[in-house]
Amino acid sequence: AEDRPVTIRTVDAGGDKPVPGFTVEEGNPFLGLRGIRLSLARPEVFRVQIRALLRAAIHGNLKVMFPMIAVVDEYQRAAALFAEEKAALAARGVAQRMPPLGIMVEVPSVAIAPEAFAEVAFLSIGSNDLTQYVMAAARDNASVAHLNSIRHPAMLRLIASVAAFGRAQKIPVSLCGDAGGDPAAIP
Numbered sequence: 001a002e003d004r005p006v007t008i009r010t011v012d013a014g015g016d017k018p019v020p021g022f023t024v025e026e027g028n029p030f031l032g033l034r035g036i037r038l039s040l041a042r043p044e045v046f047r048v049q050i051r052a053l054l055r056a057a058i059h060g061n062l063k064v065m066f067p068m069i070a071v072v073d074e075y076q077r078a079a080a081l082f083a084e085e086k087a088a089l090a091a092r093g094v095a096q097r098m099p100p101l102g103i104m105v106e107v108p109s110v111a112i113a114p115e116a117f118a119e120v121a122f123l124s125i126g127s128n129d130l131t132q133y134v135m136a137a138a139r140d141n142a143s144v145a146h147l148n149s150i151r152h153p154a155m156l157r158l159i160a161s162v163a164a165f166g167r168a169q170k171i172p173v174s175l176c177g178d179a180g181g182d183p184a185a186i187p
Contacts, residue, residue, distance in 0.1 A: 105126060111159075
């Protein structure tokens with residue numbers, strides 16, 4: 001990638017991405033232990049990924065984002081694990097670097113109140129999950145697929161609001177998912 005940025009999302013298992021032996025069987029996996037919640041619940045696995053990312057960061061312009069963040073405590077706990085593992089690697093003389101840490105904005109609580117996340121290095125609006133949660137319509141259910149529109153006024157307003165917050169705070173904001181290729185979704 002040379003000097004181009006590479007953004008890696010930490011493990012985003014659960015929901016529509018079950019991993020045998022890692023994710024748990026749940027009645028509603030989209031609202032349960034998935035994304036950052038699962039990583040924080042399984043720190044022994046998360047720490048392995050963290051150490052690998054810290055070591056990889058010395059080789060280029062690496063950024064790390066956490067998926068399915070709902071409250072600032074989740075971000076702070078994940079960032080603290082990065083700091084702990086960085087210190088442990090440094091104590092062992094292992095080359096490493098702390099990459100910029102950001103979050104996916106795919107849970108309505110974050111999109112509605114992004115000011116709680118002013119300490120993050122960047123925001124990435126995950127349009128697929130955010131639309132699904134805002135519109136209360138499973139994206140893999142054909143009978144409600146017509147509700148999953150990034151062009152719905154509520155979605156466009158949320159995206160514009162997060163983008164305005166990012167501009168005001170000088171926090172980079174990107175848009176990913178299906179909306180990333182839809183010019184009408186970009187404020």
